[in-house]
Amino acid sequence: MAEFLFENRIWDPAETLPRNELQALQVHRLRDCVARLANVPFYRKAFAEGNVTADRIRSLDDLKRLPLTTKADLREHYPLGFLATPRSEIVRIHGSTGTTGKPTFVAYTRDDLALWANLCARFLVAGGLRPDHMVHIAFGYGLFTGGFGLHYGAELVGAAIVPAAAGNTERQIVLINDLQADVLVCTPSYALNIAEMMRAQGYTPDKIPLKFAHFGGEPWTEDMRLEIERQMGLLAFNNYGLSEVIGPGVSGECVVRNGMHIQEDHFLVECIDPDTLEPVPYGEPGELVLTALTKQAMPILRYRTRDIARLDPTPCPCGRTGIRMGRVIGRSDDMLIIRGANVFPSQIEEALLRVEGTAPHYLIEVDRPGTLDEVTVRVELRPERFSDKMSQMHGLREDIERQIHVVAGIRANVELVAPQTLERFIGKAKRVVDHRKEKGLI
Amino acid sequence: MKIHQLSLFLENKPGQLTAPCRDLADAGIDIRTLSLADTQQFGILRLIVSDWKRGYELLRDKGYVVKDTEVVAIEVPDRPGGLLEVLKVFEKSAVNIEYMYAFTFGRGDKAVLIFRFDDPDAAIALLNSAGINVVGSVEVYNR
Numbered sequence: 067m068a069e070f071l072f073e074n075r076i077w078d079p080a081e082t083l084p085r086n087e088l089q090a091l092q093v094h095r096l097r098d099c100v101a102r103l104a105n106v107p108f109y110r111k112a113f114a115e116g117n118v119t120a121d122r123i124r125s126l127d128d129l130k131r132l133p134l135t136t137k138a139d140l141r142e143h144y145p146l147g148f149l150a151t152p153r154s155e156i157v158r159i160h161g162s163t164g165t166t167g168k169p170t171f172v173a174y175t176r177d178d179l180a181l182w183a184n185l186c187a188r189f190l191v192a193g194g195l196r197p198d199h200m201v202h203i204a205f206g207y208g209l210f211t212g213g214f215g216l217h218y219g220a221e222l223v224g225a226a227i228v229p230a231a232a233g234n235t236e237r238q239i240v241l242i243n244d245l246q247a248d249v250l251v252c253t254p255s256y257a258l259n260i261a262e263m264m265r266a267q268g269y270t271p272d273k274i275p276l277k278f279a280h281f282g283g284e285p286w287t288e289d290m291r292l293e294i295e296r297q298m299g300l301l302a303f304n305n306y307g308l309s310e311v312i313g314p315g316v317s318g319e320c321v322v323r324n325g326m327h328i329q330e331d332h333f334l335v336e337c338i339d340p341d342t343l344e345p346v347p348y349g350e351p352g353e354l355v356l357t358a359l360t361k362q363a364m365p366i367l368r369y370r371t372r373d374i375a376r377l378d379p380t381p382c383p384c385g386r387t388g389i390r391m392g393r394v395i396g397r398s399d400d401m402l403i404i405r406g407a408n409v410f411p412s413q414i415e416e417a418l419l420r421v422e423g424t425a426p427h428y429l430i431e432v433d434r435p436g437t438l439d440e441v442t443v444r445v446e447l448r449p450e451r452f453s454d455k456m457s458q459m460h461g462l463r464e465d466i467e468r469q470i471h472v473v474a475g476i477r478a479n480v481e482l483v484a485p486q487t488l489e490r491f492i493g494k495a496k497r498v499v500d501h502r503k504e505k506g507l508i
Numbered sequence: 509m510k511i512h513q514l515s516l517f518l519e520n521k522p523g524q525l526t527a528p529c530r531d532l533a534d535a536g537i538d539i540r541t542l543s544l545a546d547t548q549q550f551g552i553l554r555l556i557v558s559d560w561k562r563g564y565e566l567l568r569d570k571g572y573v574v575k576d577t578e579v580v581a582i583e584v585p586d587r588p589g590g591l592l593e594v595l596k597v598f599e600k601s602a603v604n605i606e607y608m609y610a611f612t613f614g615r616g617d618k619a620v621l622i623f624r625f626d627d628p629d630a631a632i633a634l635l636n637s638a639g640i641n642v643v644g645s646v647e648v649y650n651r
């Protein structure tokens with residue numbers, strides 16, 4: 067019997083369905099889903115072109131014959147062109163605020179909201195939530211799915227909820243302490259803000275009532291988890307989802323905390339090479355492609371998430387049978403192909419974090435002087451790491467090169483440069499210069 | 509007697525060496541001696557200056573990566589085997605020599621070498637007991 071950090075409670079027996087039963091259920095639900103999607107013009111057209119009908123879906127292999135759906139497809143059918151039910155059945159709209167252009171909307175029926183709450187309850191319970199807990203939700207509540215999803219999930223479990231919403235960190239801290247919240251729900255970066263301010267106000271981890279935290283809504287790292295746990299004295303759990311598919315509730319960590327169980331009875335997952343669209347082997351990073359099997363208002367087939375992660379099919383000691391996904395390590399738009407291997411700037415950043423403790427400024431340069439790709443990572447030297455001894459400076463450079471090899475699987479040439487010499491950016495930093503593009507090699 | 513050495517990180521680009529030298533000269537700080545350890549990518553410039561505190565603050569405020577390191581200036585007889593006598597002191601000790609370089613000026617029949625030890629205090633104790641002259645800071649900075 068495995069030793070767990072705390073009692074391994076399972077909210078829904080469906081989480082432990084044997085794999086063969088799970089797969090039979092998936093095929094059945096995929097067939098149903100395709101039948102319902104015949105109402106959606108985008109899919110009706112694609113099905114006609116691919117000669118697809120519901121009764122031709124015999125196994126999960128038939129998934130390959132179904133069309134991929136992209137964010138651009140959703141935009142093209144703005145605002146609600148992907149509705150599969152009459153408008154009158156919708157009880158809720160959410161959406162993602164596009165950083166450029168129009169947002170995309172998603173719709174929920176009453177059953178969809180019940181399903182969503184159940185999915186969130188599953189991962190919340192997997193991550194320690196009990197009915198007697200007080201849950202402080204510091205997520206935004208508007209069109210963004212984070213706040214409402216976890217709110218209804220926690221409510222379904224029977225916990226008490228403080229819907230604090232995001233912002234006003236001082237007030238958040240007063241609420242957490244006065245109401246003795248057990249659980250914190252927010253984005254990991256906001257949790258770091260709260261932790262910093264708590265520390266500045268003199269709270270030590272033993273004086274902070276929080277015991278658990280559930281973070282999502284943005285990619286984060288293992289180092290951030292350690293930092294937040296250390297500062298607040300709690301256990302932090304990762305969960306994943308996106309509004310186009312349902313919102314939070316696609317997957318979440320269990321007590322083992324080694325990957326997030328995908329709720330495969332409701333979502334089919336594929337992991338593909340974003341360029342070739344071919345599946346990548348288990349354990350390799352690839353773009354997640356998700357099918358929402360059971361949603362009524364807006365089921366979606368093979369949605370290209372642009373999120374890059376690894377899948378781990380090995381059985382988990384917790385007993386849940388859903389395949390596990392690792393942390394999101396990047397967006398497919400940022401992916402570099404170096405000598406055939408997929409590399410993400412976030413991996414370089416993680417390697418730097420491991421060596422330096424904090425991420426210094428860096429720039430990745432890729433070139434192909436002959437037939438092979440070469441990667442140079444320029445790293446701004448942090449003054450406290452400077453040594454008058456050459457051996458130590460070489461050691462630092464070699465440490466970084468070694469970690470890049472460990473994390474990203476490539477040999478990179480690391481160059482230490484003086485502080486404040488790499489260009490600074492307002493907003494999203496430009497971390498990559500690909501000379502192969504300028505030369506027309508890729 | 510320990511001496512303060514300023515160490516600077518330099519990128520291996522044209523003009524990298526002249527800039528800090530000019531900044532020091534403009535501030536009236538004399539460079540007593542210097543040594544450059546460089547690789548294809550970067551270099552470490554080691555400086556002994558007339559006023560290390562002011563030099564350190566000046567370079568730091570100008571945005572250089574600068575570090576203050578304690579080194580030892582040792583008088584070495586300027587004849588065959590002179591250096592060997594000094595090195596023998598450390599041969600069987602636990603004190604390591606990280607690097608060394610020559611001071612620009614000797615005095616008479618003696619040369620002055622700058623030694624960077626991992627443990628300068630232990631090194632000075634060993635030198636004293638071996639009767640080897642450690643040069644004082646006033647002498648080095650004002651030479």
Ligand SMILES: [Zn+2]
Pocket residue numbers: 320321322327382383384385386
């Ligand atoms: Zn598990």
